[in-house]
Amino acid sequence: MTSYDVAIIGSGPGGYVCAIRCAQLGMKTAIIEKYSTLGGTCLNVGCIPSKALLDSSHHYEDAVKHFEEHGIDIPGEIKVNLKQMIARKQAVVDQTTGGIDFLMNKNNIDVYHGLGSFKDATHVNIKKEDGETETIEAKNIVIATGSKPANLPFIELDKERVITSTEALKLKEIPKHLIIIGGGVIGLELGQVYKRLGAEVTVVEYMDRIIPTMDAGLSKELTKVFKKQKFNINVSHQVKSVERNGDEVIVKADNKKGEEITFTGDYCLVSVGRKPFTDGLKAEAAGVKIDNRGRVEVNKHLQTNVSNIYAIGDVVQGAMLAHKAEEEGTFVAEVMAGQKPHIDYNLIPGVVYTWPEVASVGQTEEQLKEAGVEYKTGQFPMRALGRSRASMDTDGFVKILADKSTDEILGVHMIGARCADLIAEAVVAMEFRASAEDVSRMSHAHPTYTEAIKEAALAATDDRALHI
Secondary structure, eight states: OEEEEEEOOSSSSSHHHHHHHHHHHOOEEEEESSSSSSSHHHHHHHHHHHHHHHHHHHHHHHHHHHTTTOOOOOOOOOOOHHHHHHHHHHHHHHHHHHHHHHHHHTTTTTEESEEEEETTTTTEEEEOOOOOEEEEEEEEEEOOOEEEEEEOTOOOOOOSEEHHHHHHOOOSSOOEEEEEOOOOOHHHHHHHHHHHOOEEEEEEEESSSTTTTSHHHHHHHHHHHHHTTOOEEEOOOEEEEEEEEEEEEEEEETTTTTTTEEEESSSEEEEOOOOEEOOOOHHHHHHBOTTSOBOOOOOOTTSSSTTTEEEEEGEEEEEEEOHHHHHHHHHHHHHHHHHOOOOOGHHHHHHSSSSEEEEEOOOHHHHHHTTTTOOEEEEEEEEHHHHHHHHOOOOOEEEEETTTTTTTTTEEEEEEETTTHHHHHHHHHHHHHBBHHHHHHOOOOOOOOTTHHHHHHHHHHOOOSOOO
């Protein structure tokens, strides 16, 4: 039986990053993955493939709608080759997962393919595809088994017409009418892919706004942009039934007045969040506690009730984000090595990769009001930037929330071109507890989208934005 300092169950962003950091710290490391490729949901059926399709569909939309204005004439009809688009997406996935194989080899990490389950607190059984089981021993074990798409109890997912995000990434045709249940990140991103390619898209959301966990100002602006893009947005609608009839899907929901509304389409994407995945883990064999929401219980060191077993990522409490899992993977490796790392969960940014992109870090206005914190606001519209006008990306704004008395930045919320990248400036500023004035006095290259952050900081400092 092979023995390790640490064995990690699951090879998503949390698991593989944890493995690399453990190896860097001198631990003999093993990683266990039930699928044939490494990378977990994110690399295989999540973050990476969805961004590939978002980029491809964005190119198509630009060619059809915007090239002529830029002085680019393309003779003949511009057509979508969905098969090639899906093939390119898969090539991106294959290259990326292959990169994880390279990193495992480079760091001398042993990779086991098979379903990992606890035999006891220091032994893991690995059931391989051929039915054989191998057992390894580890002083420490990290649970990094991730999550899977959630569902509503009355919906039967046939994975053909009533689908999850996994199936939406590999459709063989462009839907005529795609109904999306859930107005969160995943549903909106995939909805925009197929909207650009010619589908009618209807979003049905239970809450009173889309992206309901983000700042309300972002929800309002994205709704405005999506309606301009001819999305059908239905908020405050409670779905009560989804039925398939041949190639047709009928969704019934009650609106906020209690009236029954019927939506009919050819595909229905169920995008109501994700839930922790521990199927087959046999956590009970090691004595590890799971809470009533299916999450592995951990303390502030991400340690379970069994002292040598840790858990990270989507399988524990907190935002289900790849970069949050990566931070936790590094954190746990360093804890096991006797170091004293730190994660500030308030500074884990959230991003929606629609266009315009939406990004946020820190506290929302709603949270500050609820906590009774006195704050000031600085907001700057993207349309006032020369860079935005040059690229014809004028939707959106940057909003900075700062403490009324100290001027410390408490939250940054933005919607616009490249906000997924811009938010990192806000994270750095808040990590070093910068004031709005600190950011306003930093030189920002001109013309860039980042100037909106400087201008919003000027507005928050003393209502003195320069270009509006």
